[in-house]
Amino acid sequence: MDGTHTHKIKVGIFADGLGRKGKGTAIVLQRIVEHLYQMPNFNIRLIYLAGQCNHELCRRAPSVEVRLFQFPQFSGFFSYAYFFLFSKERFDIVHFPRPALHPLFWLIKALGRTQKIVVAFHGAPESRDIPIFKTWQTRFNRRFIAVFGKYFIDAGIVLSESARDPVARYYHLHNHKIVVINTGVDVQFSNIQHHILNDADKQYLQARYNIPYPYILSVGRLDPHKNIHRLIEGYAKARNKHGISHTLVIVGGKHEPTYTQRVERTIDDLGMRNSVCFTSFVEDKDLPLVYRGADAFLFVSLSEGFGMPLIEAMASGCPVLASNVSAMPEIAGGAAYLVNPYDTDEIAEGIQQILRDGTLREELIKKGILRAKNFSWERCAEETKGLYLKLYTNKDL
Template identity: 40%
Template sequence: MKIGIIANSLNPPRTGVGNVVYNVLKNIPKKTLSRNFYLINYEENGLFPESNKIIIKNPFKKITKNFLWCQMLPLKNELNELDIIHNPYQLPTLFNFKQKYIMSILDLIQILFPKEIKKSVYISQKIILSKSIQSTDKIITISHHTKQDIIKHFKIPEDKIKVIHLAANENYKPLNENEINKVKEKYNLNYPFILYVGTLEPRKNIPTLLKALYKIKKQGINHKLVITGKKGWKYKSIFETIEKLNLQKDVIFTGYVPDEDLPALYNAADLFVYPSLYEGFGLPPLEAMACGTPVITSNTSSLPEVVGDAGIMVNPYDVDELAKAMYEVLTNDGLREELSKKGLERAKLFSWKKCAEEHLKVYEEVYNMK
């Protein structure tokens, strides 16, 4: 069995999809990687030297280079010897692969939130993704909620979709005071704080979090809000809300924080709040739970599936409900301790080893299809 993984997402700077691919491959035995896996890329990045490499040069240089490169792949003779192609990048292709074809779909944000993306991207996802999905032998997705979204929007049979949950990396765990203090000093966080981690964009619902912060400040809570993440799409309403509520001294933006610092930030926070309107999975709440940090998140999309009863779930459109939950956690030591313990136990249910094993089962199943 020869499995080709479209692996350009591993190239730096590695982000969400690339991290998923990296962690799956990292947890597959080296002998299996050497015997069965072929990483398809347009450059050599030095990762997974034990696997086989197929380098197909990318003649495209602009921002669309990944999309256009993917369109070439079904036509390339270099892939003819492969039995299976796995496209984990959710970039649809106009042409069908000759091989058995697996596609990973992490979410349908670009379909469900068209106002948050460029019109050209929406059209490519709506039209080309629909065609590409129909050509698959199997679809891998990361939550049962996203599976239902795929069934609803693309009319895909339920048994064609396999749910494989993601996991927090092993460095997300309770840390000692020295490790925490180093990172607190690095970012000058010498006060109690609430943490949010994620891109600054409308879907993340940060203005609602700011309004809830404003309410609990009025009730005597002195915590600041630390917002960690890069600016995304249409983020100006966040800064407008801060100015309107006069929260300039109470909200700290760290910008992008490297992975090696994030576990300590989670550990340092008294509370993690994630009021997102839609997530394909919702990794930040799982990372927070793995660090023992109490979690408040939305009762929408896949988030209840990830958090279960280990966190507090609220209506993300209800500022009062969010503010009440935040106030209760920050003023009740017993509740914070209970949520911390539950979160640590819940996080143990998710692992990259299990994720990798489930991928191998899918490859075997698709290989044996007639």
């Protein structure tokens, strides 16, 4: 858009998930909003249920509060139904930051209240071989988009080239509607003077989160596709076969109940109860310290749309071991030690190589720091802005 245009493109961004702690989707939404709402030529409006957003961006950025109807159950559902049916708000573009679409979302376009709809698909979809945590709501949303919602979606955002085709196939979207926009990495991870914790930092982590030292690290909730049970099996082999003494610290909540029970059984069966440490949640300000304190970062997920912890670890100067499947090789870009996530012997060998081969460690650290510099929120916001402009001017994506 050149300077002769006076109309600001009005974009409504659904922001109910803006304040969700420990969620990659929330972090992406926060950073995008922080950059976009201050851009000239754009009139950004956050859309959320009245009184339900406690994030400071909801106070700073212009907003549209959806009238909240209080019911014993499903208050949000009925409130958004009313909004989609009767709201007088008009937008040029509306942006859903994740594929959790209300069954009446399409009315906002059918009734002429927006010209274009954008939906972000952050994770890689499930497949026959890779289980993804799901509830009846997520099952409904996925099938709803694939069968009906696809007719009203003008652009889908994925976070890697690896996710483009799986998302297009799974949701029955035309491939030309899929746009790849990588996420960024917060400067707090890369804005550090050194990559070794001092004694005060170690004492703080132990007191605040019960994290021992030395340790190796994994970040991710206990969901089936995160493959934590095989990570623990590989780690146990590294201890028993190679004499590795590090504690395995896992940052992320015990989430999907059945899979959490499987992980717990694996720990007990292998006698690793005193060697595996779970920390359910780490404050944002402390996460760089946790990465910096680890002697290796392990990410053996079976399926990811991007894998933000990979880049956070690299930016923090922590050597990375990652899966050789899904988006991980693409995002790692040659800066990680790649393993077959189904092969626990390979995982064990990778752990001991990173911990004991000093030359390899230094190479991975240097490559990781350089690789992380390719990902920034400024670039992410600029590419999102470019997508909005193409949609507004009806140009090919």
